[in-house]
Amino acid sequence: TLLTINAGDHIFYTDWAWTSFVVFSIAQSTMLVVGAIYYMLFTGVPGTATYYATIMTIYTWVAKGAWFALGYPYDFVTVPVWIPSAMLLDLTYWATRRNKHAAIIIGGTLVGLSLPMFNMINLLLIRDPLEIAFKYPRPTLPPYMTPIEPQVGKFYNSPVALGAGAGAV
Secondary structure (H helix, E strand, O other), X not given: XXXXXXXXXXXXXXXXXXXXXXXXXXXXXXXXXXXXXXXHHHHXXXXXXXXXXXXXXXXXXXXXXXXXXXXXXXXXXXXXXXHHHHHHHHHHHHHOOOOHHHHHHHHHHHHHHHXXXXXXXXXXXOOOHHHHHHHOOOOOOOHHHOOOOOOOOOOOOOHHHHHHHHHHO
């Protein structure tokens, strides 16, 4: 569950939205299908993917609540939409009569197509991700990734700053 939760750092969708979205879509689709099919094949219990998705959703709501309690905005953490895709996977597993290859191919395709779509809609509903990333930098970011507010006009007559500016151009 932790591996799935942290794939693509998607809990913090709001940092670098579309990059996170692409990494998240690939990683989450793959892990949901592989994890659920593996578990269903060994337990023979349909409904496992939905159970797995529900656990991840609850886990992310807890993380959302924790960050909110720390003073971050409510939409700083975006809860991904796993459950509908997982239900499609469970339905496929049930419909293919335990044919593991069909379950993986058909169910995997359904998850791969639906999960990014649900999460794109989810992502479009939140505030400007870049604004949030600059306004509320995460304390867990390494220093070299922490956004720095531009110091406009602070060193306007410094020869060092002028030289650095010319070099940057």
